[in-house]
Amino acid sequence: MNPPDQRAMRASRLKLLLIMLVFAAPIIAAGVLTAVGWQPGGKANGLPITPQRNFANEQLQVILADGKPWAWRASEPQLTLVAVAGPGCASHCVDTLTKIAAARITLNRNATRLRLLYVGVPPADAATNGMANYWQVGQDSKDALAAFRPSEPDSVSALLVESDGTALSLYPAGFDPSGLRKDLQKVIR
Structure with a gap:
């Protein structure tokens, strides 16, 4: 058995982290916006x-x-x-x-x-x-x-x-x- 190629292993891990970041970014952004008190500015008349x-x-x-x-x-x-x-x-x-x-x-x-x-x-x-x-x-x-x-x-x-x-x-x-x-x-x- 050949040992796994280190460069290919790092590339796979980086891809996995990027995929996780794509899904986590909106959740993190929503948390930050909520923490600073921002609310969407929908204009209601009532x-x-x-x-x-x-x-x-x-x-x-x-x-x-x-x-x-x-x-x-x-x-x-x-x-x-x-x-x-x-x-x-x-x-x-x-x-x-x-x-x-x-x-x-x-x-x-x-x-x-x-x-x-x-x-x-x-x-x-x-x-x-x-x-x-x-x-x-x-x-x-x-x-x-x-x-x-x-x-x-x-x-x-x-x-x-x-x-x-x-x-x-x-x-x-x-x-x-x-x-x-x-x-x-x-x-x-």
Whole structure:
């Protein structure tokens, strides 16, 4: 038997180390970026809810118009967009609600993956403006959503809630519905 060629042995080891480095480099880079606090700069239009809340775990109760409680945990993977109305929801508020419903429609075949819940006193003309076609209407029985309710009259804010009941984003009163639409198209695929 001939002894192995030292040069060929070193070349094989170097190739093995290079292959290991190719696979380890992204992991090392991610660790370094996490250690220095860098986060990807994806631009969302909603504000993150901190500290994070889970409405299902908090047993936040919204009673629907038919007297049944809203189920925060969806039976299938569905996000919930909760519109929280300020005092006196009128034309501006209804316009925003209409744009939100239109944003849901633009999801096309994925529109069923987004539930729309309106919390508050419905607008005076809710029965005639078609609101019931898109929105479930309910009341926050213990005022647990008061922190998200706008104080300005004729305004509405929105909350995006995961199918397990975790509140993800807040869209405060005066938000841009087209920005909300863009965010929905990113998260619902």
